[in-house]
Amino acid sequence: MAEARFLLDSNICIYILDEVDSAAVRRLESCEIGEAVTSSIVYAEVMLGAAQRNAMAESKRFFDLLPVLPFDSAAAECYASLSFRRQSFDRLIAAHALSLELTVVTSNFGDFADVPGLKVEDWTR
Secondary structure (H helix, E strand, O other), rough: OOOOOEHHHHHHHHHHHHOOOOHHHHHOOOOOOOEEEEEHHHHHHHHHHHHHHHHHHHHHHHHHOOEEEOOOOOOHHHHOOOOOOOOOOHHHHHHHHHHHHHEEEEOOOOHOOOOOOEEEEEEOO
C-alpha cells in the first residue's frame, strides 16, 4: 500500500459519488491504493448527506475503498493553532491534512485559501 499523499474533501467525495465518469474519478483511479485518503470529518459530512438522500449503501461501498483516517490529537492541536476564521468542518479538514502533511483535494479553494502552509488541488478540472 502506498503512503498517503492526498486527503479528499467532502465536495470531491460527493462529486465522485455523483459523477462516475469524471476527471475526479479518473484522477482517483490513477492513484495507488492508499495514496488518497479522507478524514473522519469528511466521512461524517458525506454520510449525513447520504442518509438524507437514502444513499447509505453506495456511500459505504465508496468508503470501503477509500481509507478514512481518524481525527486524532495531532489534528486537534493543529486545529487549535489555526487563526480563527469561523468554526467549520473545512477548518477541521485543513488541520487534519496539515497534521499529516497531506494535500487537500477540493473544488472549494476559497474555503482553504487562508490556511498557511496547506497544499490544495482541484481534481474536477
